[in-house]
Amino acid sequence: MSSQPPIAFLGGGNMASAIIAGLHKVGYPAAKLRVGEPNATQREALIRQFAIQGHAHNPDAVAEAAFVVVAVKPNLVAQVLRDVAPQLAPTAVVLSIAAGVDLTTMAAALPAGQPIIRAMPNTPALVGQGMTVLCPNGHVDAEQLAQAQRLLESVGQVAVVKQESLMDGVTALSGSGPAYLFLIAEALSDGGVACGLPRALADQLAVQTLLGSATLLRESGEHPGVLKNRVTSPGGTTIAGLGVLERQGVRGALMAAVEAAWNRSKALGQ
Numbered sequence: 001m002s003s004q005p006p007i008a009f010l011g012g013g014n015m016a017s018a019i020i021a022g023l024h025k026v027g028y029p030a031a032k033l034r035v036g037e038p039n040a041t042q043r044e045a046l047i048r049q050f051a052i053q054g055h056a057h058n059p060d061a062v063a064e065a066a067f068v069v070v071a072v073k074p075n076l077v078a079q080v081l082r083d084v085a086p087q088l089a090p091t092a093v094v095l096s097i098a099a100g101v102d103l104t105t106m107a108a109a110l111p112a113g114q115p116i117i118r119a120m121p122n123t124p125a126l127v128g129q130g131m132t133v134l135c136p137n138g139h140v141d142a143e144q145l146a147q148a149q150r151l152l153e154s155v156g157q158v159a160v161v162k163q164e165s166l167m168d169g170v171t172a173l174s175g176s177g178p179a180y181l182f183l184i185a186e187a188l189s190d191g192g193v194a195c196g197l198p199r200a201l202a203d204q205l206a207v208q209t210l211l212g213s214a215t216l217l218r219e220s221g222e223h224p225g226v227l228k229n230r231v232t233s234p235g236g237t238t239i240a241g242l243g244v245l246e247r248q249g250v251r252g253a254l255m256a257a258v259e260a261a262w263n264r265s266k267a268l269g270q
């Protein structure tokens, strides 16, 4: 990354830790990273692991930050923003990753004119394979948006949307999506064990099959249906398995899961 702005994380839980770990992996200077985290065990774990500065009180963490990443639960966002507002530089970009919390709600808790980005990352950021979508408010200038993109590109892919209502669908698909795929990995491995495979081998086959299939899908640029057909020999094993997935409604269940998460994201914003 060409410029490395100081970043304060408010909340150092699962998602913030994944981003911090991803930044650490790509050599982001520890001196540029701070966290405000009231839970001493969590805070000290981050300090020990990444040699970053930790603070029990959020206002102490944001003083020199160019980016303030808000990574607390959605119901705490407005209060946390009100607490740090007096310490924020007017040009500091508030980048919230909280599901459902919209730009208007955040702006109401901050000084007028504060640049704010609503963002939705996911936990594969931990291994540099994250997917983050950014939605800036009207006070984020082109350079600040480019900096936010560079920052999150260091832990995966980044997309920008201008239409904020899309963020609930983003949350439902890529924000929550890793959990759906971990569930599928677990279930595939269970299926292998049911066929008599040792658990360790079943786990290896499940994860490499997911990873290999995702890589093939991305690198070939082919439609998933075309790639599915290439696995499926007439009268063979795959069509026997696919028949069960279709009869059990897996396609519909996955669509319904994304729609349920979409509705939940919208409800969190009410």
Ligand SMILES: NC(=O)C1=CN([C@@H]2O[C@H](COP(=O)(O)OP(=O)(O)OC[C@H]3O[C@@H](n4cnc5c(N)ncnc54)[C@H](O)[C@@H]3O)[C@@H](O)[C@H]2O)C=CC1
Pocket: 010, 011, 012, 013, 014, 015, 016, 036, 037, 038, 039, 042, 058, 071, 072, 073, 074, 076, 080, 097, 098, 099, 120, 121, 122, 123, 175, 176
């Ligand atoms: N876990 C995930 O995969 C993703 C989570 N998110 C969003 O990230 C946010 C955090 O989620 P997780 O990391 O999963 O939750 P988490 O519960 O692991 O982390 C939240 C952290 O905030 C800390 N905290 C509580 N009160 C605080 C305060 N007043 N000031 C500072 N920190 C405080 C907690 O001690 C905890 O460590 C949520 O808003 C969620 O919607 C977004 C994308 C993906």
Ligand SMILES: O=C(O)[C@@H]1CCC=N1
Pocket: 099, 171, 175, 176
């Ligand atoms: O489950 C949640 O609410 C958060 C948002 C996306 C992933 N985890």
